[in-house]
Amino acid sequence: MALVAPGVFGLTSDVARGVSRMLLDRGYSPLLELTLPNGRRLDVAAISDAGEIAAVEIKVSLADFRADEKWTEYLEYCDRYYFAVPDGFPHEVLPDAHGLIVADKFGGAIVREAPHSPIIAARRKSLLIRFARTAAERFVRAADPFAP
Known part of the structure; x- marks a missing residue:
């Protein structure tokens, strides 16, 4: 695992927690x-109850955003794409074509709604299966860390 600047992992975790809480509320x-x-x-x-897939990329610093160009490779795998940032992150550097969430460890707010760009049915099915299997495996491993 790559080393990160002190405090970055904690901030990333805080934003992920807030984003997750906000998504659950929605x-x-x-x-x-x-x-x-x-x-x-x-x-x-x-995943929404209608099967819509939202993707969220967390960026906690300008350096983090500028060093990462792989986020464009996520776009074909979601119906809505958001950047999530902590309070104080300069919004103007993020592309206007995608949604924006500001979050902390307590919750988040959508500052800019992501446009809806439906993915093809076969890809949706594949992703929903991948999502379900990943979630189920994590649940079992959390309950039984010694599971095969």
């Missing part, structure tokens, strides 16, 4: 760190 079921078929890993994936 009727989504969030899952942290979902690996996509292209090998990339979403910070937060969430």
Whole structure:
């Protein structure tokens, strides 16, 4: 695992927690760190009761945003795409074409709604199965750390 600047992991975790709480309040079921078929890993994936898939990329600093160009590879795997940032992050550097969430460890707020861009049915089915299997495996491993 790569080393990060002191405090960054804590801030990233706080934003992820707040985003997850906000998504739950909005009727989504969030899952942290979902690996996509292209090998990339979403910070937060969430499914609505209608099966809509939202993707959230967490950025806690300008350096974090500027060093990461792989986020564009997530777009074909979601119906809505958001950046999530802590309070004080400069919003103007983030692309206007995607949603924006400001969050802390207590919750979050959508500052800019993400446009709806439906993914194809076959990809949706594949992602929903991947999401369900990942969530189920994590649940079992949390209950039984020695499971095979």
